[in-house]
Amino acid sequence: MNPDYISTKTLPPEVASVDRQTLQQNQKARTSESSIPYFRNPESLPPRGGRSGRGKGGHSGMGGGGRTVDAPPEIIDTFQELSGVLDELHDRRERIIKLSRDITICSKRMIFLLHRIAGINRSKILAEARDKQKEIIRLFDQVAAELKGNDFYRHHRSIGPGCEEFIEAASFLVYVERGELATKDELQKLLVNEEGKQILEIADEDYILGLADLTGELMRYCINSVVRGEHQVAEDICHFLRTMKNEYEIIDYPPAKKKMSTMRSSLWKVENACYAYKVRGAERPSQYFVDELQRGESYGYRGWEDEGPLDAERLY
Amino acid sequence: MADLIFFESIQRSLETETELRENIRTAVRDLERTCRTVAAILSQVHSATTDSDVGQQVNAALDRFANIRADIQNVAKLVPHEQYYRYNGMFTFTLQQAIFLAAYIVYLQTEKLLTVPQVEEMLGVEVSLRGTSPTFHIGIEDYLHGLVSITSELSRLAVNCVTHGDYSRPLRISKFVGDLYSGFQLLNLKNDALRKRFDSIKYDVKKIEEVVYDISVRGLAGNQTAEKR
Secondary structure, eight states: HHHHHHHHHSSHHHHHSSSSHHHHHHHHHHHHHHHHHHEEEHGGGGHHHHTTTTTOOOHHHHHHTTTTTTTTTTHHHHHHHHHHHHHHHHHHHHHHHHHHHHHHHHHHHHHHHHTTTOOOGHHHHHHHHHHHHHHHHHHHHHHHGGGHHHHHHTTHHHHHHHHHHHHHHHHHHHHHOOOOOOOHHHHHHHBOOOTTTTTOOOOOHHHHHHHHHHHHHHHHHHHHHHTOHHHHHHHHHHHHHHHHHHHHHHOOOOOHHHHHHHHHHHHHHHHHHHHHHHHHHHSHHHHHHHHHHHHHHTTTHHHHHHHHHGGGGGGO | OOOTHHHHHHHHHHHHHHHHHHHHHHHHHHHHHHHHHHHHHHHHHGGSSSHHHHHHHHHHHHHHHHHHHHHHHHHTTTOOTTHHHHHHHHHHHHHHEEEEEEEHHHHHHHHHOHHHHHHHHHHHEEOOTTTOOOSSSHHHHHHHHHHHHHHHHHHHHHHHHHHOOSSSSHHHHHHHHHHHHHHHSSSSOOSSSHHHHHHHHHHHHHHHHHHHHHHHTTTHHHHHHHHHH
16 A cells, blocks of 8 residues: 555645645655655664665565655664564574475485385495484584574474474484384484584474374384284384383373374284284295285285275285 | 383473463463453543543553563563573463553553563563563564554544544544554565454554545544644
């Protein structure tokens, strides 16, 4: 909306009856009169100068400059300062969200990498995964400066998804390596930069949610293990998931509760897979079973994973 | 097999947090109640017929600000150091309401925009626009939300002034709200709550303009000012 339009309306009524020319002159006078302090005294706008030093001044002033000439300078000054602060805040949030996304992508790749483990390539893949993990930690190092003190919780919603994904990937690596649940302290110790300084604290909430996602990965890992014929691995996972699920039932944290149903169905799939292995493995030579499961991987397995526990019947 | 005992410690820390949230919620509810009382006093401005009536209501409201300050302090002391933004969602709305009340009072007294030092004085809380303060503070978004809120109240006031026969105030309100709107136009807003509220200012501006038009077209504004002076 054009403020000039407003100001015409606020003119006393007699002006409305005067001819157009006078009105325009009147307006011109108003405009130039109030625009003088605005343009002649750039020193009266300290925030603007300060901001352009950071390279954002032009950007924020662009939209409003022409329209706001008739507002009193104190309002212009106040809002120009506010505008600079607001831009700074938005830019920072944007940067954090971008890095959080990078962290998520990198973590997902690390998880996919770990799923490719199959006997012989184990040590090679673990080494690659550790490299990936270092890459993620470097990303955290970049974002850490923006999350000091107050800013950690301020931008927690922006960085949270990245943190969760990292916890999922890192704890998955720990499980694949040692068959244990990664503790929060252990994960925190990973988040150090090259000088050995702590980059970031891990929030309890992120830890809880990250581990909830881990159960989904463990389910996939278990199915893959069954397919490879590593029965013991599958049974360990089954036991592990069951304990974890029981522990989760106690936790009173609403967002975690939402993930509980996924966790239950993951456990159900794993239990079914172990059952199928037991039944089929006992009545046929094990090589035969492995062949069958491997055939399943090429067409049946994906559907099993995506469509829920009942699909496990395809194995019978 | 994994040792899962440490889940307990997390559960314990989550419980402590829930408890803290519970306490903050109670304190915020008190603050909310006080704000509502002040808002109720201020809403009588709409039925005040003379400037001295307005002044009386404003002073009565100002007296209650001591309670608002005390209530805010009660919330503030519950929030742990450097965790302001962890709990900020629980009281941000109420803080905005308090800032709005302060802005409204300042407008009624001086017909000027509430400044940052005035916020600090009236609410007894530090304003940290960049949000760098590690303790309880008011951030830029709360301040701006508080300012946006006065436009709708002022558009209502403009209408009611006319009913009481005060034809000059709507003109001044129109100028003020127009200026405020120009100020907000200087901000690069994201597609968030503040943006939505900013978008609604124009309806208030329009309403006030209609009032000004009605007065102007009937030549009422001139008469009133002439009478008064």
